[in-house]
Amino acid sequence: MYFLIAFTVTIVLLLGLWIFVPILYGVPWRPTAKRRIRKALQLADLKQDEIIYDLGAGDGRVLILAAREFGARGVGIEIGPVQIVLTRLMALLNGVSSQVRVRRGDFRQADLREADVVFAYLTSDHAPRLQKQLETQLRDGARVVTISFDFPGWQPEAFNRNDLIFLYRMPPVEGDLTSFLDTQE
Numbered sequence: 001m002y003f004l005i006a007f008t009v010t011i012v013l014l015l016g017l018w019i020f021v022p023i024l025y026g027v028p029w030r031p032t033a034k035r036r037i038r039k040a041l042q043l044a045d046l047k048q049d050e051i052i053y054d055l056g057a058g059d060g061r062v063l064i065l066a067a068r069e070f071g072a073r074g075v076g077i078e079i080g081p082v083q084i085v086l087t088r089l090m091a092l093l094n095g096v097s098s099q100v101r102v103r104r105g106d107f108r109q110a111d112l113r114e115a116d117v118v119f120a121y122l123t124s125d126h127a128p129r130l131q132k133q134l135e136t137q138l139r140d141g142a143r144v145v146t147i148s149f150d151f152p153g154w155q156p157e158a159f160n161r162n163d164l165i166f167l168y169r170m171p172p173v174e175g176d177l178t179s180f181l182d183t184q185e
């Protein structure tokens, strides 16, 4: 009986951490489909040994796919403790734990300077603050690939309309999606 109670309490606690910690920080856990991740990394032209940062690593799927299929090295910044454990476990099970690191913390405080590519599946509410962080920290030529949200005032270098993927290269070009689409006509 005590075992059953302890088990139920543990599960409820883990579920609480899993669901509510990310929500407290403004972005619930919502995994990107692997097919969409693959397209995003192809759009970013991720190369072997490049370093990719995932802002909010979730279950680590972006970093694991980047390591397995592109030979890249990944760093995840993740606030959810359960997601961190899961990322490490999944990296181990996929045989890429030497290529995948995950740090507990808020991506808004993270040092992104070593990134060649930054992957972000967040919300447009995060865009303005993140833009400042990317502009001050990323080196020229670094790429930023976003899922489902774009950066106001920045013209994407490429755009996948079907999957709503935006690619930017630092330093950003002034404009927006409309100005990008105008260049395509």
Ligand SMILES: C[S@@+](CC[C@H](N)C(=O)[O-])C[C@H]1O[C@@H](n2cnc3c(N)ncnc32)[C@H](O)[C@@H]1O
Residues within 6 Å of the ligand: 021, 022, 025, 026, 027, 028, 029, 030, 031, 032, 054, 055, 056, 057, 058, 059, 061, 062, 077, 078, 079, 080, 083, 105, 106, 107, 108, 121, 122
């Ligand atoms: C929409 S999910 C994306 C997960 C993963 N990148 C993917 O594409 O499958 C957002 C992730 O960001 C994490 N997160 C939310 N706010 C965060 C913050 N301020 N700092 C770090 N991670 C955060 C959540 O825990 C969640 O795992």
